[in-house]
């Protein structure tokens with residue numbers, strides 16, 4: 547039987563309270579097998595980032611089932627999961643500005659209990675090995691995003707959550723960074739959930755979950771009687 551990294555059923559999330567509550571995610575259901583990849587699509591405000599936040603424990607759903615690595619989310623040690631098993635990649639690389647690229651990767655590996663000695667290997671793998679001693683503000687946006695990927699893969703995660711990981715890059719650089727992400731995901735066998743507006747990027751995932759039709763059109767007001 548295929549091992550499931552993640553099983554979601556009947557997931558609901560609203561913001562606000564009582565009558566002013568605005569539903570963002572409603573009755574969401576999907577599964578992610580080990581090593582699988584899933585693209586989250588949908589127009590702005592459809593809940594892609596909210597879902598990613600729930601999947602790394604930064605938001606709590608108000609109802610539904612979420613089984614991650616075989617464990618109910620209510621019993622999960624989310625800090626430990628984010629440190630050791632769930633790698634998060636944002637649109638803008640989240641690097642420590644006072645550390646070199648190499649030290650950023652080493653620190654991330656150390657926090658995850660992985661060997662720091664592989665830091666240079668991960669920078670080489672992401673084709674930025676020669677920039678190891680530079681600081682984040684001394685490299686380009688694409689190079690910073692490569693460093694962010696090096697950090698994430700250095701922690702040997704079981705699951706990567708990526709929120710518009712190429713959204714701030716030009717097309718050519720975005721394609722290069724995406725190539726690296728998908729190549730390393732396949733090589734390491736981790737799962738990937740990726741939120742994007744880019745159909746080309748989404749098509750590189752095994753499956754797509756379109757949140758658009760689930761989003762509540764808040765301009766439309768309450769349903770007519």
Ligand SMILES: Nc1ncnc2c1ncn2[C@@H]1O[C@H](COP(=O)(O)OP(=O)(O)OP(=O)(O)O)[C@@H](O)[C@H]1O
Nearest residue numbers: 561562570588589590591592593594595596597741
């Ligand atoms: N903490 C919060 N409090 C109140 N409303 C929120 C909060 N976080 C998100 N929302 C609302 O929930 C909806 C979904 O937001 P979310 O950021 O998940 O959408 P998205 O699909 O990622 O959008 P985008 O593509 O623009 O990044 C939006 O209407 C947003 O305003």
